[in-house]
Amino acid sequence: MKDxxxxxxxxxxxxxxxxxxxxxxxxxxxxxxxxxxxKQSETIFKEASAAYDLLKDKEKxxxxxxxxxxxxxAERPQQRYYRDYAAGDGPFASHAAQDGFASNEELExxxxxxxGRGRAGGGxxxxxxxxxxxxxxxxxxxxxxxxxxxxAARTVALPDGKTLKVTIPEGAEDRQMLRLKGQGMPGxxxxxxxxxxxELHVEPxxxxxxxxxxxxxxxxVTIKEAVLGARIEVPTITGPVKVxxxxxxNTGSKLRLRDKGIRNRKTGQRGHQYITLKVMLPPGExxxxxxxxDTWEPEHRQxxxxxxxx
Numbered sequence: 001m002k003d004x005x006x007x008x009x010x011x012x013x014x015x016x017x018x019x020x021x022x023x024x025x026x027x028x029x030x031x032x033x034x035x036x037x038x039k040q041s042e043t044i045f046k047e048a049s050a051a052y053d054l055l056k057d058k059e060k061x062x063x064x065x066x067x068x069x070x071x072x073x074a075e076r077p078q079q080r081y082y083r084d085y086a087a088g089d090g091p092f093a094s095h096a097a098q099d100g101f102a103s104n105e106e107l108e109x110x111x112x113x114x115x116g117r118g119r120a121g122g123g124x125x126x127x128x129x130x131x132x133x134x135x136x137x138x139x140x141x142x143x144x145x146x147x148x149x150x151x152a153a154r155t156v157a158l159p160d161g162k163t164l165k166v167t168i169p170e171g172a173e174d175r176q177m178l179r180l181k182g183q184g185m186p187g188x189x190x191x192x193x194x195x196x197x198x199e200l201h202v203e204p205x206x207x208x209x210x211x212x213x214x215x216x217x218x219x220x221v222t223i224k225e226a227v228l229g230a231r232i233e234v235p236t237i238t239g240p241v242k243v244x245x246x247x248x249x250n251t252g253s254k255l256r257l258r259d260k261g262i263r264n265r266k267t268g269q270r271g272h273q274y275i276t277l278k279v280m281l282p283p284g285e286x287x288x289x290x291x292x293x294d295t296w297e298p299e300h301r302q303x304x305x306x307x308x309x310x
Contacts, residue, residue, distance in 0.1 A: 004051030004064070004071055012065065016056065023052035027206040032144070049203030050142045072140050073201065134185035134194035141166060141198050145205035148172040149215075149237045149262055156198075166198055171213070171262045174202040208237065213262040213271030220280045221245055223289075236260045236273055245277065253277045 005012050008022040026048040030041040054073055055061050063069045141156060151170035155163050164183060177199050184194025209216045219234050229247035233240045236257065243255055254276055261271025282289070 002047065002051075002071065004054050007047050007051040008055070019052065019055050023048055023204075024206065027204075031206055046142060046144075046203070049144075050201070053142070053201055053203060074138075074140055130189065131191035132188040133191050134187040136194040136197060137184045138197045138199070139164070140201055142201045142203055143168055143172070144203050145208055145210075146237060148174075148200065148202040149208075149210070164196060164198075168200065169265065171265050172200055172202065174200065176200045207235065210262065213264050213269075215261045215271065215273040216276070217273060218276045218278055220278045221249065223279060223281065226250065226277065226279045234275060237262075243275065249277050249279070251277060251279045 005014070008014075008019060008026070010018055010022050014022075027045060030038075030045040030048070032038075032042045032045060035041040050072070054064060054071065060069065060073060064071065064073075069075055139156065139158075141154065143152070143154070147154075147168055149171065151172070152168045154166045154168060156166055157163055164180065166178065166180070168178075177197055180196040180198065182193045183196035186193050207217055215237060217234070219232075221230070221232065224230070225232060225245050226249045227247070229249070230245045231242055232245055234243055234257075238260070241257065241260070243257065245255075246253070254274060257273040257275065259270040260273035263270045
Protein backbone atom coordinates (compact mmCIF):
# COMPACT_ATOMS: atom_id res chain seq x y z
CA MET A 1 0.00 0.00 0.00
CA LYS A 2 1.16 3.55 -0.72
CA ASP A 3 2.38 5.88 1.98
CA UNK A 4 -0.74 7.30 3.75
CA UNK A 5 0.77 10.79 3.90
CA UNK A 6 1.32 10.76 0.13
CA UNK A 7 -2.22 9.47 -0.49
CA UNK A 8 -3.75 12.38 1.45
CA UNK A 9 -1.21 14.85 0.08
CA UNK A 10 -0.01 16.05 3.47
CA UNK A 11 3.47 16.19 5.06
CA UNK A 12 4.41 13.96 7.99
CA UNK A 13 4.28 17.06 10.20
CA UNK A 14 0.59 17.65 9.35
CA UNK A 15 -1.80 18.31 12.23
CA UNK A 16 -4.88 16.17 12.91
CA UNK A 17 -7.05 18.97 11.51
CA UNK A 18 -5.02 19.18 8.30
CA UNK A 19 -5.26 15.41 7.84
CA UNK A 20 -9.05 15.47 8.38
CA UNK A 21 -9.48 18.38 5.96
CA UNK A 22 -7.41 16.62 3.29
CA UNK A 23 -9.52 13.45 3.58
CA UNK A 24 -12.80 15.40 3.38
CA UNK A 25 -11.64 17.13 0.20
CA UNK A 26 -10.83 13.80 -1.44
CA UNK A 27 -14.08 12.23 -0.21
CA UNK A 28 -16.20 15.05 -1.63
CA UNK A 29 -14.48 14.71 -5.00
CA UNK A 30 -14.21 10.93 -5.35
CA UNK A 31 -16.92 9.31 -3.19
CA UNK A 32 -18.42 6.25 -5.04
CA UNK A 33 -21.96 7.51 -4.42
CA UNK A 34 -21.12 10.52 -6.60
CA UNK A 35 -19.33 8.43 -9.25
CA UNK A 36 -21.08 5.03 -9.30
CA UNK A 37 -19.33 3.80 -12.48
CA UNK A 38 -15.92 5.39 -11.99
CA LYS A 39 -13.49 2.70 -10.83
CA GLN A 40 -10.61 5.19 -10.57
CA SER A 41 -12.56 7.43 -8.19
CA GLU A 42 -13.56 4.37 -6.17
CA THR A 43 -9.91 3.31 -5.85
CA ILE A 44 -8.81 6.82 -4.85
CA PHE A 45 -11.55 7.02 -2.21
CA LYS A 46 -10.72 3.61 -0.74
CA GLU A 47 -7.00 4.42 -0.53
CA ALA A 48 -7.77 7.79 1.10
CA SER A 49 -10.17 6.18 3.59
CA ALA A 50 -7.60 3.57 4.61
CA ALA A 51 -4.91 6.26 4.95
CA TYR A 52 -7.17 8.48 7.07
CA ASP A 53 -8.22 5.52 9.23
CA LEU A 54 -4.57 4.94 10.13
CA LEU A 55 -3.44 8.55 10.58
CA LYS A 56 -6.43 9.75 12.63
CA ASP A 57 -5.52 7.20 15.32
CA LYS A 58 -2.69 8.78 17.35
CA GLU A 59 -1.24 5.46 18.49
CA LYS A 60 -1.36 3.89 15.03
CA UNK A 61 0.20 7.00 13.52
CA UNK A 62 3.02 6.86 16.08
CA UNK A 63 3.65 3.18 15.41
CA UNK A 64 3.60 3.71 11.62
CA UNK A 65 6.06 6.61 11.88
CA UNK A 66 8.27 4.40 14.07
CA UNK A 67 8.16 1.58 11.52
CA UNK A 68 6.37 -0.83 13.88
CA UNK A 69 3.37 -1.32 11.54
CA UNK A 70 2.88 -0.96 7.80
CA UNK A 71 0.40 1.22 5.92
CA UNK A 72 -2.38 -1.38 6.37
CA UNK A 73 -1.95 -1.34 10.16
CA ALA A 74 -0.40 -4.82 10.20
CA GLU A 75 2.64 -5.62 12.32
CA ARG A 76 5.88 -5.55 10.37
CA PRO A 77 7.26 -9.13 10.34
CA GLN A 78 10.46 -9.90 12.17
CA GLN A 79 13.23 -11.22 9.95
CA ARG A 80 13.37 -14.74 11.40
CA TYR A 81 13.46 -18.11 9.69
CA TYR A 82 11.89 -21.32 10.79
CA ARG A 83 15.19 -22.73 12.10
CA ASP A 84 15.42 -19.79 14.51
CA TYR A 85 12.34 -21.16 16.27
CA ALA A 86 13.53 -24.77 16.28
CA ALA A 87 16.99 -24.49 17.76
CA GLY A 88 19.29 -22.31 19.81
CA ASP A 89 19.46 -21.01 23.34
CA GLY A 90 17.28 -17.93 22.75
CA PRO A 91 13.69 -17.32 23.87
CA PHE A 92 12.36 -19.89 21.36
CA ALA A 93 14.43 -22.83 22.66
CA SER A 94 11.42 -24.34 24.46
CA HIS A 95 9.00 -23.66 21.57
CA ALA A 96 8.76 -27.34 20.59
CA ALA A 97 7.60 -28.50 24.01
CA GLN A 98 5.07 -25.68 24.28
CA ASP A 99 3.49 -26.69 20.96
CA GLY A 100 3.32 -30.39 21.83
CA PHE A 101 6.30 -31.65 19.79
CA ALA A 102 8.64 -34.26 21.22
CA SER A 103 11.76 -32.32 20.31
CA ASN A 104 13.08 -29.33 18.44
CA GLU A 105 14.05 -31.76 15.69
CA GLU A 106 10.41 -32.74 15.23
CA LEU A 107 9.32 -29.10 15.28
CA GLU A 108 11.95 -28.34 12.65
CA UNK A 109 10.52 -31.09 10.46
CA UNK A 110 7.03 -29.63 10.80
CA UNK A 111 8.17 -26.10 9.97
CA UNK A 112 10.15 -27.36 7.00
CA UNK A 113 7.01 -29.04 5.65
CA UNK A 114 4.95 -25.90 6.32
CA UNK A 115 7.41 -23.84 4.29
CA GLY A 116 7.50 -26.41 1.49
CA ARG A 117 11.10 -27.51 2.20
CA GLY A 118 12.49 -30.94 2.93
CA ARG A 119 14.58 -31.54 6.00
CA ALA A 120 18.26 -31.23 5.34
CA GLY A 121 19.59 -34.69 4.63
CA GLY A 122 16.13 -36.19 5.15
CA GLY A 123 13.60 -35.89 2.37
CA UNK A 124 10.25 -36.71 3.91
CA UNK A 125 8.41 -36.69 7.19
CA UNK A 126 10.12 -38.10 10.22
CA UNK A 127 9.05 -41.63 11.15
CA UNK A 128 6.18 -41.48 13.58
CA UNK A 129 5.75 -37.68 13.31
CA UNK A 130 2.53 -36.63 14.99
CA UNK A 131 -0.36 -34.70 13.47
CA UNK A 132 -0.30 -30.96 14.04
CA UNK A 133 -2.88 -28.26 13.46
CA UNK A 134 -2.08 -25.66 10.81
CA UNK A 135 -1.08 -22.15 11.75
CA UNK A 136 -3.68 -19.39 12.08
CA UNK A 137 -3.37 -16.38 9.79
CA UNK A 138 -4.58 -12.80 10.24
CA UNK A 139 -5.71 -10.21 7.73
CA UNK A 140 -6.95 -6.64 7.79
CA UNK A 141 -9.87 -5.87 5.47
CA UNK A 142 -10.93 -2.26 4.77
CA UNK A 143 -14.69 -2.07 4.12
CA UNK A 144 -16.90 0.87 3.23
CA UNK A 145 -19.34 2.39 5.71
CA UNK A 146 -22.29 1.14 3.63
CA UNK A 147 -20.89 -2.41 3.37
CA UNK A 148 -20.55 -2.55 7.15
CA UNK A 149 -24.01 -1.08 7.72
CA UNK A 150 -25.96 -3.24 5.27
CA UNK A 151 -23.74 -6.34 4.96
CA ALA A 152 -21.81 -7.57 1.94
CA ALA A 153 -19.84 -10.46 0.48
CA ARG A 154 -16.22 -9.86 -0.50
CA THR A 155 -13.62 -11.99 -2.24
CA VAL A 156 -10.11 -11.12 -1.07
CA ALA A 157 -7.05 -11.95 -3.17
CA LEU A 158 -4.19 -13.27 -1.02
CA PRO A 159 -0.47 -12.80 -1.72
CA ASP A 160 -0.06 -16.49 -2.67
CA GLY A 161 -2.70 -16.19 -5.41
CA LYS A 162 -5.49 -17.87 -3.47
CA THR A 163 -8.76 -16.14 -2.63
CA LEU A 164 -10.69 -15.84 0.61
CA LYS A 165 -14.46 -15.38 0.65
CA VAL A 166 -15.52 -13.08 3.48
CA THR A 167 -19.13 -12.43 4.50
CA ILE A 168 -19.43 -9.02 6.17
CA PRO A 169 -22.39 -9.22 8.58
CA GLU A 170 -25.05 -6.51 8.55
CA GLY A 171 -24.23 -3.92 11.20
CA ALA A 172 -20.54 -4.84 11.38
CA GLU A 173 -18.47 -2.55 13.60
CA ASP A 174 -15.03 -1.04 13.19
CA ARG A 175 -12.27 -3.41 14.40
CA GLN A 176 -14.71 -6.34 14.50
CA MET A 177 -12.88 -9.65 14.14
CA LEU A 178 -14.27 -12.41 11.90
CA ARG A 179 -13.11 -16.00 12.30
CA LEU A 180 -13.06 -18.18 9.17
CA LYS A 181 -12.66 -21.72 10.42
CA GLY A 182 -10.25 -23.91 8.46
CA GLN A 183 -9.12 -21.08 6.16
CA GLY A 184 -5.64 -20.78 7.64
CA MET A 185 -2.44 -22.73 6.90
CA PRO A 186 -2.83 -26.47 6.11
CA GLY A 187 -2.21 -28.99 8.88
CA UNK A 188 0.82 -31.27 9.12
CA UNK A 189 0.67 -35.03 8.67
CA UNK A 190 -3.13 -35.03 8.32
CA UNK A 191 -3.82 -32.44 11.01
CA UNK A 192 -6.64 -29.88 10.63
CA UNK A 193 -6.07 -26.54 8.93
CA UNK A 194 -5.72 -23.41 11.02
CA UNK A 195 -8.21 -20.55 11.04
CA UNK A 196 -8.16 -17.17 9.32
CA UNK A 197 -8.93 -14.09 11.39
CA UNK A 198 -10.11 -11.03 9.48
CA GLU A 199 -10.19 -7.65 11.25
CA LEU A 200 -12.65 -5.23 9.63
CA HIS A 201 -11.58 -1.61 9.29
CA VAL A 202 -14.71 0.44 8.53
CA GLU A 203 -13.95 3.47 6.38
CA PRO A 204 -15.51 6.79 7.45
CA UNK A 205 -18.38 8.19 5.36
CA UNK A 206 -18.40 11.85 4.26
CA UNK A 207 -22.03 12.35 5.38
CA UNK A 208 -23.22 9.55 7.67
CA UNK A 209 -22.12 9.08 11.26
CA UNK A 210 -22.96 6.02 13.33
CA UNK A 211 -23.79 6.22 17.04
CA UNK A 212 -24.76 2.82 18.43
CA UNK A 213 -27.49 1.60 16.04
CA UNK A 214 -28.52 5.09 14.92
CA UNK A 215 -27.38 7.06 11.89
CA UNK A 216 -26.86 10.84 12.12
CA UNK A 217 -26.84 13.13 9.10
CA UNK A 218 -26.71 16.90 8.56
CA UNK A 219 -28.92 18.00 5.63
CA UNK A 220 -28.73 21.49 4.05
CA VAL A 221 -32.02 23.23 3.13
CA THR A 222 -32.75 26.50 1.36
CA ILE A 223 -34.28 29.52 3.10
CA LYS A 224 -37.52 28.98 1.17
CA GLU A 225 -37.71 25.31 2.18
CA ALA A 226 -37.06 26.22 5.81
CA VAL A 227 -39.61 29.05 5.95
CA LEU A 228 -42.43 27.60 3.88
CA GLY A 229 -41.82 23.88 4.44
CA ALA A 230 -41.10 21.37 1.68
CA ARG A 231 -40.80 17.75 0.63
CA ILE A 232 -37.14 16.97 0.01
CA GLU A 233 -35.12 13.87 -0.82
CA VAL A 234 -32.42 12.76 1.63
CA PRO A 235 -29.98 9.82 1.56
CA THR A 236 -30.18 6.81 3.89
CA ILE A 237 -27.93 3.75 4.13
CA THR A 238 -30.45 1.82 1.97
CA GLY A 239 -31.17 4.58 -0.56
CA PRO A 240 -32.83 8.02 -0.90
CA VAL A 241 -36.23 8.71 0.72
CA LYS A 242 -38.63 11.67 0.79
CA VAL A 243 -39.10 13.62 4.03
CA UNK A 244 -41.18 16.65 5.01
CA UNK A 245 -39.44 19.78 6.26
CA UNK A 246 -41.86 21.56 8.62
CA UNK A 247 -42.64 25.24 8.15
CA UNK A 248 -40.47 27.68 10.11
CA UNK A 249 -37.63 25.19 10.46
CA ASN A 250 -34.27 26.50 11.61
CA THR A 251 -30.66 25.42 11.59
CA GLY A 252 -30.43 22.71 14.23
CA SER A 253 -34.02 21.50 13.79
CA LYS A 254 -34.12 17.70 13.95
CA LEU A 255 -36.14 15.08 12.09
CA ARG A 256 -36.32 11.34 12.77
CA LEU A 257 -36.68 8.58 10.21
CA ARG A 258 -37.87 5.48 12.04
CA ASP A 259 -36.13 2.16 11.35
CA LYS A 260 -33.64 3.71 8.90
CA GLY A 261 -30.60 2.99 11.04
CA ILE A 262 -28.47 -0.12 11.71
CA ARG A 263 -30.10 -3.48 12.39
CA ASN A 264 -29.15 -4.74 15.85
CA ARG A 265 -27.57 -8.19 15.53
CA LYS A 266 -29.05 -9.42 18.81
CA THR A 267 -32.61 -8.06 18.71
CA GLY A 268 -33.08 -7.78 14.95
CA GLN A 269 -34.56 -4.30 15.39
CA ARG A 270 -33.31 -1.33 13.41
CA GLY A 271 -32.12 1.94 14.85
CA HIS A 272 -33.28 5.29 13.48
CA GLN A 273 -31.79 7.99 11.27
CA TYR A 274 -31.63 11.45 12.81
CA ILE A 275 -31.48 14.44 10.47
CA THR A 276 -30.20 17.85 11.58
CA LEU A 277 -31.26 20.67 9.25
CA LYS A 278 -28.86 23.41 8.20
CA VAL A 279 -30.35 26.50 6.55
CA MET A 280 -28.20 27.71 3.64
CA LEU A 281 -28.13 31.13 1.99
CA PRO A 282 -28.29 31.25 -1.83
CA PRO A 283 -24.84 30.95 -3.47
CA GLY A 284 -25.20 34.31 -5.31
CA GLU A 285 -26.79 37.69 -4.83
CA UNK A 286 -30.59 37.81 -4.59
CA UNK A 287 -31.71 41.45 -5.10
CA UNK A 288 -35.41 40.73 -4.53
CA UNK A 289 -34.71 38.88 -1.31
CA UNK A 290 -32.46 41.70 -0.11
CA UNK A 291 -35.15 44.29 -0.94
CA UNK A 292 -37.80 42.26 0.90
CA UNK A 293 -35.66 41.91 4.02
CA ASP A 294 -34.76 45.58 3.96
CA THR A 295 -38.42 46.56 4.39
CA TRP A 296 -39.51 43.52 6.41
CA GLU A 297 -40.58 44.05 10.02
CA PRO A 298 -40.69 40.68 11.81
CA GLU A 299 -43.71 40.01 13.98
CA HIS A 300 -41.53 38.30 16.55
CA ARG A 301 -38.39 40.32 17.14
CA GLN A 302 -35.32 38.45 18.31
CA UNK A 303 -31.66 38.82 19.15
CA UNK A 304 -30.07 35.41 18.43
CA UNK A 305 -26.94 36.48 20.34
CA UNK A 306 -28.77 37.51 23.51
CA UNK A 307 -27.61 34.51 25.58
CA UNK A 308 -24.01 34.98 24.49
CA UNK A 309 -23.94 38.58 25.76
CA UNK A 310 -25.21 37.91 29.26
